[in-house]
Amino acid sequence: MADVIYPRLIGARLRSQMSYRASFALDLVTQVLAQWIELVVILVLFGHVSALGGFTRDEVLLMYAFAGIAFGIADLFAGQLDNLPTYIRTGTFDVLLMRPLGTLPQIMVSDVRLRRVGRIVGAIAVMVYALTHVGVAWTPAKVALTIVTPLAGAVIFGAIWVVTCSVCFWIVEGREFANAFTYGSNTFTSYPVNVYSAPLRWVMAFIVPGAFVAYYPSLALLGKQDPLGLPGWVGWASPLVAALAAAVAGFAWRFAVRHYRGTGS
Amino acid sequence: MLAGMTANVVFGLLRAAVLVAALKAANGEIAEYGIAATNTYVWIGQGLLGFILLWGTNELAERVRSGDVVVDLYRPWHLQSALLAQDLGRGGYAFLSRLAPPVVFGMLLFPFQLPASLMQWPLFLVSAVIALVICFACRFLIDLSAFWLLDNRGLFGFWNVASGLLCGLTVPIAFFPEWARDALWMTPFPALMQAPIDVFLGHGDPVRTLLYQVFWAVALLVAGHLVLQRAVRRVVVQGG
Numbered sequence: 357m358a359d360v361i362y363p364r365l366i367g368a369r370l371r372s373q374m375s376y377r378a379s380f381a382l383d384l385v386t387q388v389l390a391q392w393i394e395l396v397v398i399l400v401l402f403g404h405v406s407a408l409g410g411f412t413r414d415e416v417l418l419m420y421a422f423a424g425i426a427f428g429i430a431d432l433f434a435g436q437l438d439n440l441p442t443y444i445r446t447g448t449f450d451v452l453l454m455r456p457l458g459t460l461p462q463i464m465v466s467d468v469r470l471r472r473v474g475r476i477v478g479a480i481a482v483m484v485y486a487l488t489h490v491g492v493a494w495t496p497a498k499v500a501l502t503i504v505t506p507l508a509g510a511v512i513f514g515a516i517w518v519v520t521c522s523v524c525f526w527i528v529e530g531r532e533f534a535n536a537f538t539y540g541s542n543t544f545t546s547y548p549v550n551v552y553s554a555p556l557r558w559v560m561a562f563i564v565p566g567a568f569v570a571y572y573p574s575l576a577l578l579g580k581q582d583p584l585g586l587p588g589w590v591g592w593a594s595p596l597v598a599a600l601a602a603a604v605a606g607f608a609w610r611f612a613v614r615h616y617r618g619t620g621s
Numbered sequence: 622m623l624a625g626m627t628a629n630v631v632f633g634l635l636r637a638a639v640l641v642a643a644l645k646a647a648n649g650e651i652a653e654y655g656i657a658a659t660n661t662y663v664w665i666g667q668g669l670l671g672f673i674l675l676w677g678t679n680e681l682a683e684r685v686r687s688g689d690v691v692v693d694l695y696r697p698w699h700l701q702s703a704l705l706a707q708d709l710g711r712g713g714y715a716f717l718s719r720l721a722p723p724v725v726f727g728m729l730l731f732p733f734q735l736p737a738s739l740m741q742w743p744l745f746l747v748s749a750v751i752a753l754v755i756c757f758a759c760r761f762l763i764d765l766s767a768f769w770l771l772d773n774r775g776l777f778g779f780w781n782v783a784s785g786l787l788c789g790l791t792v793p794i795a796f797f798p799e800w801a802r803d804a805l806w807m808t809p810f811p812a813l814m815q816a817p818i819d820v821f822l823g824h825g826d827p828v829r830t831l832l833y834q835v836f837w838a839v840a841l842l843v844a845g846h847l848v849l850q851r852a853v854r855r856v857v858v859q860g861g
Contacts, residue, residue, distance in 0.1 A: 382775040390782040397792050401639070404796065405646035408639075533624035536631040543635050551642035556634050 361457065365465045373470050380471060387474025391424050394546050395482060409548040410583055415574065416547060418486040422570035423545035424479025426509025428472060434517035434538075436467045440524045441531050450618045460518065460609050492577055501577060501592065508598040509545075509569035515601035516541055516564055522612035537564055545569040550583045568597040622718065625671075629723055633667040636791070637731070652795035657732040658822055659793075664727025665818050666790050669749060671719025672712060673756040673813060675784055679777045682767035691858050701761060701845050708757045712750070720749070737823055744827050748817040751834040755812050758841035765845065768852035789815030795824070809837040 373380055398420060402413040411419075440463065443449040452459045492498060520534035527533065541564060544552070549561045549571045561567035568590075575582055576591025640659050644651055654662065670676075681704070684690040693700055727733060736742060763780055767773040785791050787810035794805055794815045805811055812834045820827045 379772065379775060383778065386775065386778045386782055389779075393782065393786050393791065396786060397639075400792050400796050400798075401643045403798060404651045405643050407646055408642055527624060530624050532628040536628035540628070540631045540635060543632070547639055547642075552635075552638045556638060560635075 362461065362465055366468055369465070369468045370470055383471035384474040387471050388478040391428070391475040391478035394420060394424075394543065395478075398546075409551040411548045412490075414486050414489040415578060417482055418490055418577070419548060419570040419574045420546040421479050421483035421486050422505050422509060422574060423542060425476055425483065425506035426545075426569050427513050427542040428476035428479055429506065429510035430513030430517060431475060432468060432472045433464045434514040435469070435472065436463050437517050437521040438531055438534070439463075439467070440521050441528050444524060444616070445528050447618055449616060453613075453616075453618075459613055490578060493579060498577055501573060504595060505570070505573040505577075508573075508594040511598035512565055512569050512594075512601050513538070513541065515598070515605035518605035519608045522608045525612040525615050541566045541569070545571065565597050565601055568594045626722060629667050629671070629719075630726060633663050633723060633727070637663040640792070652793070653824055654793060654795065655734075657734040660727055660731040661734040661822060662793055662818055664723050664731070664733075665821055666814060667723040667727075668720040669752065669814055669817060670790065672715045672749060673753045674708070674711070674715070674760075675756060675788070675790070675813065676781050677756075677760050679764070679774065681761070681764035682773045682777065685764070685767035686771055691856065694853060694856065701842070701849055704761065705754065705757055705842075708753065709750075712753045734822060736821060741821060741823060741827070744831070745817055745821045748820045748827075748831055748834060751831070751838050752813050752817050754838045755809055755834065755841060758838065758845050759809065759813075761845045762841065762848060765848050765852050768855050784810065784813070787811075788813040789818070793818075806833075809841060812837045 395417075398413070398416055401408065402416075406412070408416055440449075443452070443463075449459075452462050455462065487502070517534070517538050520537045521530070523533060524530040537560075541560065544560045545566045549557055549567045552560070557567075561571070572582070572586070572591040573594050574591075576588060582588075582590070637660055640654075640663065641656060644654065644656060644659060649655060681690070681693075684693065696703075728735075736745070759780075763773065763776055766776055770776065787805060787808070789805075789811055794802055794811050797805065816830045816834050819825050819830055
């Protein structure tokens with residue numbers, strides 16, 4: 357049953373958003389700009405320096421682009437979790453539990469905002485620029501890595517969203533706490549992780565596996581040594597990390613939902 | 622509130638790290654910003670963000686759309702002044718709950734550049750309050766656009782996306798290339814964030830900075846007043 361319902365739900369959402377063309381176009385442009393804010397920051401900084409953490413401008417742009425595409429895809433499906441506090445506070449989460457479908461997929465398709473595609477488009481444009489300007493010794497494996505990296509990154513971001521939003525079952529107004537890690541990870545992963553201080557790096561790169569979104573795959577693609585000393589194969593491990601993160605997120609969500617108590621009627 | 626503070630601190634740490642990495646690559650200083658000045662810039666910015674309420678709500682615009690604004694308009698008050706008074710009151714509380722914590726956090730844990738002269742403290746306070754007034758005036762104008770647009774969420778979203786970069790929250794205005802710097806200082810955006818930070822750090826002439834802020838505060842409040850007068854003429858109240 358679910359295989360028919362979800363595409364239909366998404367289709368209905370998309371049609372409703374396309375009905376206000378002008379408003380949708382403006383929203384889309386705003387999302388492209390939102391993605392390019394960090395691009396401006398990178399360009400401004402590289403107006404004063406020639407390398408950041410030992411990486412050139414175009415190399416940093418590559419990481420920024422990987423992170424941007426991954427975040428955009430995750431935002432498209434998991435961004436709706438930001439509304440979770442409202443569901444919990446008002447008790448409408450009960451409705452989701454009543455239906456014979458999973459709670460998490462229901463929230464994910466509840467409000468797929470097509471305008472968020474703007475972020476992805478903005479990031480893909482930068483990726484095309486970066487890939488044509490950094491020296492990559494292309495092999496079939498590296499082509500595959502370039503395609504798989506944003507997808508694995510999206511799963512990692514999605515998992516971060518699910519785990520941190522699960523906190524809202526305990527702290528109802530936990531949205532901003534979750535945002536520190538979801539939106540924060542977007543900023544974090546846009547730069548080489550060796551620019552951050554050790555404590556921040558441990559939390560955001562390895563406990564929250566942000567380093568595997570863009571940093572390590574980019575190193576593998578560029579054929580560069582990790583200044584932090586991890587071996588080269590780590591750059592190819594992102595899909596594995598993504599699978600692991602998704603599993604953790606699944607457990608966290610189930611554990612959290614079990615903790616939920618309805619508000620009564 | 623603790624959740625909000627976590628987000629505020631995490632974003633501060635991220636921005637400080639990237640900026641300091643850039644400074645190190647540039648031999649320790651970019652455009653008058655050394656390590657201590659940069660950390661100070663980041664933590665004051667993180668504090669001001671909640672104090673001036675850069676990313677506020679779209680509440681008034683929603684009330685325009687729903688028609689509830691009629692209730693606000695027929696009260697015996699000047700709507701703009703009343704809302705400004707409300708926002709100043711909010712600022713009083715936000716000073717303790719939003720501005721002070723990140724600044725104290727930065728002061729205790731990072732190299733911090735305290736003002737060289739005692740006079741800079743009261744000047745910073747004045748500058749921050751004017752920034753709050755300007756921010757209110759900007760948000761008020763965006764809200765009023767709903768009288769014409771009905772759905773102003775596009776404009777509101779655009780403000781939320783662009784204001785951080787334009788006002789100097791994301792990266793100091795001094796880091797921009799000269800043409801962009803000059804263009805930005807012609808707009809009210811730096812008055813929201815960069816101006817109070819400049820006063821605190823002792824960058825530039827504080828009197829000139831304050832005069833620039835006062836000019837925009839007056840100009841935007843007057844604009845808000847005039848726009849409101851015109852907007853009211855568009856309101857049609859269905860009897861009842």
